[in-house]
Amino acid sequence: MSPFRIVFISTSTAETAERWAEPLRAALPEDELYFEVDAVSPDDVDVVLTAAPASGALAPFTRLKLIQSLWMGVETLVTDPTLPRDVPLARMIDPSMTRAMVETVAAHALNAHLRLDDLARQQREARWKMLRNPTTDARTVGILGMGELGRAVAEMLLTLGFRVRGWSRTPKEIEGVDSFAGAERLPEFLAGSEILVVLLPLTPQTAGMIDAAFLARLPDGAVLINLARGGLVDDEALLGALDSGRLRHAVLDVFNVEPLPREHRYWRHARVTVTPHMAALTNPHTAAAFVAENLRRLRTGERLLGLVDRTRGY
């Protein structure tokens, strides 16, 4: 059994050799890992590990057997026209990341449910006014995107007692979840989502889909929680819906431009919670185990996990 030659290509300050080298070496003791692109001839490389490399960075690798993303979101890789065709591309499915996402959604959904945003506004005015909230069984959370993450999130929201509805492109059956599929059922789904959790991948079909018409479908006073990709949102439309009070609050972890520019209105908007794209960070230790499992499958010819449909975009 010959070792794989694996090149790690770092992405910005988030996915660096410094964070990944030790966990990957521990998980892949038999393989040859390279953390400098120049350290090996591109023709000899079997696997590239990367998140969002510069366009063209993967073009020199002519004999790849697998491109393994370090992230769940693969929109940068999929839209790179120089990416070697016919090479399997797998996204990351990291149990720690899924768990972090579940925790983050649970926190923000409960905060929206308990109106902690309104209470924070009252605190700023030193205003003592009790709010009477229903319990979670009288509150509906909508999940836009019912993939691996959506399912895990739905399960936790059900445990917390919420009514849960999910929307996906194609029909999905999940126990306890009111399921809506396809564009034609989106308005009905949105109309009942008091709290909307966005977990969709960014594709040409989803880019900018959270626009004025979309937001107008949500019930009055709804709260939007976007933990997926900033590119899904038309920022002017969202700011308009928040300014008018139609939407009560937005929790945004992702933005069209990241880091969010200092002068952006989101930072100072009383109805916006900004977090710095950290809802679901990959944990190199658990992610390395996923990489090892996918390499084992590659070696034995079993079906790869997290395989991306490049036409679909995720």
Add this chain to the structure above:
Amino acid sequence: MSPFRIVFISTSTAETAERWAEPLRAALPEDELYFEVDAVSPDDVDVVLTAAPASGALAPFTRLKLIQSLWMGVETLVTDPTLPRDVPLARMIDPSMTRAMVETVAAHALNAHLRLDDLARQQREARWKMLRNPTTDARTVGILGMGELGRAVAEMLLTLGFRVRGWSRTPKEIEGVDSFAGAERLPEFLAGSEILVVLLPLTPQTAGMIDAAFLARLPDGAVLINLARGGLVDDEALLGALDSGRLRHAVLDVFNVEPLPREHRYWRHARVTVTPHMAALTNPHTAAAFVAENLRRLRTGERLLGLVDRTRGY
């Protein structure tokens, strides 16, 4: 079976006849309910329903069979020296209230875990800085007070994946919870509580117990969540621990003086979340069902629910 004569004595603006009359009438169709104290001779009254009446308000009722509190916290009733002796006093155990408390603790524990307080401070400075949080299985929440509420809260925190420890006056065994009992084990309990949830009743023993020595036992950067009674806390000690940065944040739903005075430092403190005593409001509809059950027990001579030990104070 003769009907009970029941007098409802309102408390401030929270527990009024307006909120309670209809649910109580629906739950107790056979009994005689009076919402004006003058409407019936005190000697004919069997049951008083009240929350925190003025001292002496219950003294005229000479033939009471039961004083049923509308609240779980009975410190006002217990400490009233004019309260008829030898009459059973029961506190409220309302499933909706317990549930509201569970939801509130879940929200604030997750917020503390995810450091949403630090992220809010970063947002005020338009500062983009990712924080790397562990998942909940690496975070310990301590619950101070393991009665009905403490147990329900512990169960939800375990479901969210937290490590959970509980402290109580007398030993309690709860699966999955690391249990500490008695004053001598309090320091050890506190030393491991990164997030401390306070659910103790207010008694002469617990009044002011959250003082400088108590707070000094908590780990650096701990978060305090007090949803029980303001009288448990020495406010100057707490402000000192927050000012010095020893404690990272405090979530306070209850205060020594309520409503919290406009000029109080808590309102404006960057490390304090103020909510207006609403973590667990009694729901008259579900609470009325509890009252009906206790009256049924009173009639048949079965053991009453929520019976208060007046010496112990809860």
